[in-house]
Amino acid sequence: AQSVTQLGSHVSVSEGALVLLRCNYSSSVPPYLFWYVQYPNQGLQLLLKYTTGATLVKGINGFEAEFKKSETSFHLTKPSAHMSDAAEYFCAVSDTGRRALTFGSGTRLQVQP
């Protein structure tokens, strides 16, 4: 069975600081990996996804993530945090043969002025 672990339910950074949100997965087959963002009182929207090919994936709003198979990780980073990045971030995994995503429990990002 697949699972996703997001380390840290809350992360606080200062505006302009590096953002690092951690995601580790378990999957018995090569995974497909996603990061979604949820702004307050809204639905989720896709930030980026890894399917095949280049392991460093760039997404919207300056975010990127790197698939590291040896570490079973897909951490999300952004070099410089902006106040508008404050939201909840979800890592999710899928694989061939599955029709739905398995989500992590989420990390709430707070950006301090």
Added chain:
Amino acid sequence: NAGVTQTPKFQVLKTGQSMTLQCAQDMNHNSMYWYRQDPGMGLRLIYYSASEGTTDKGEVPNGYNVSRLNKREFSLRLESAAPSQTSVYFCASSEGLGGATDTQYFGPGTRLTVL
């Protein structure tokens, strides 16, 4: 395009009451999904429909039924609501037939409280 729309936005029910959550998408997507979101647990799949006329159970289907009315609409019904069904419910859709790499597009959610 409105994307994925859900009605109602908020609902309060008493234990044992029934209700239907409505979802519609205008992107001509094939697949539609219902998730519930509970604090500290992320999103869990209730049911999904890979195409019109087909539905399949997800991770937490007990206490729910679904109907894929046509390609646009996918409704979720609670026949006899229980306090454990207090949650935020999200509908989503994707272009493909439920493929593993599909991007899912989410509605704004329905916040349901069962007393």
